[in-house]
Amino acid sequence: MKKIILASQSPRRRELMESVNINFTIEVSDIEEVIDESLPVEQAIEQLALQKASVIAKQHKQAVVIGADTVVLYENQILGKPKDLDDAYRMLSMLSGHTHKVITGVAICHEDNNELFHEVTEVTFYELSDDEINRYITTARPLDKAGSYGIQGLGKLFVKEMHGDYCNVVGLPIAQLNQRLKKYI
């Protein structure tokens, strides 16, 4: 059985992996997350996931290393984590009453092979009032989340409809990842 390393500081990714009984350890790679805007968005996100995983993979040659990156895509605008609460307000106002995509790119690095993939989930928000948005950004924790909301917390109240994998919105498409991990174990 190969050693699996999750190259992530995200508590959500850790919880998702633990919840399906994958045995793994965590090593955080502190890369600067810069999206390559010359690439199609799915590919750019996969590349970020690869950067996160490959730093750790170089230090652990035998291990299977997983990196991931999640963004929200709304009308060709890529929304990562907000800079501050004003930015969070701006993002949530933009998403209010509309449908956006949540894309998670994942990289699996093993020996000299890199497997890259992504998953897309479509989320439609109810119309949100200014009050609702303000209450959310002051009581929930929007700053460490792509698009400024967490579907696993109070952000679930915004969701009118969702198509696709819920876990992907939380930060890791765990079912697809599990399928792909089978060949390494």
Ligand SMILES: Cc1cn([C@H]2C[C@H](O)[C@@H](COP(=O)(O)OP(=O)(O)OP(=O)(O)O)O2)c(=O)[nH]c1=O
């Ligand atoms: C949309 C959405 C995102 N998120 C989170 C998942 C990710 O942790 C975060 C997006 O930031 P990422 O840059 O993908 O990940 P991270 O910085 O938290 O962790 P690392 O780079 O070390 O792996 O947003 C939620 O928790 N719930 C949601 O509903």
